[in-house]
Amino acid sequence: EVQLVESGGGLVQPGGSLRLSCAASGFSLSDHYIDWVRQAPGKGLEWVGRSRNKVNSYTTEYAASVKGRFTISRDDSNKSLYLQMKSLKTEDTAVYYCARAVAGPLQGFYYYYYMDVWGKGTAVTVSS
């Protein structure tokens, strides 16, 4: 069974750091893109960032709201992906989800990747 499990959430003070983990099972992590998506209390979904697969050199993309503060990394040997969060702000308070992204059919010269399996999320609270 394809599964993603997030962990590492908790309470942190503004300006602090936290590292979230996303453990993958039932598929080869190195072959897949992984997204991080967050949801502030009572709000909608917000894309945070993406890690491409090994074939694409694990390159990353980030939302403007977190660029320069958040970093996505991987440890394929441990079947895990990480979201390192620094300089946290109160507006980063949210449930954070990781999601596997898979390729759709080739369109022109490109594949476009959509999210198909989500973890259950881990809650992050930034507060003094």
Add this chain to the structure above:
Amino acid sequence: DIQMTQSPSSLSASVGDRVTITCRASQGISNCLAWFQQKPGKAPKSLIHAASSLQSGVPSRFSGSGSGTDFTLTISCLQPEDFATYYCQEYNTYPLTFGGGTKVEI
């Protein structure tokens, strides 16, 4: 950034109703559009990708259509378990963006 506008933001419906939710992109995204269902306190669930392709295991009462900038999600015969919030999301261009959500309630 591409803006995704969903309408309505909420709707009231009854079991057996046909429900349609609209999503409009601020610029063309081909068919790079996904739909997700989320119930309170739960993670989103993938329903549709490529605007109209049903994810494995999703009931056939769900369908999607559209291309370019205008898309729809239709639930042909609403079931009790379908009361939830639905989100569209474009995956054509970074940053990936979600619509604001449509809450389907009784």
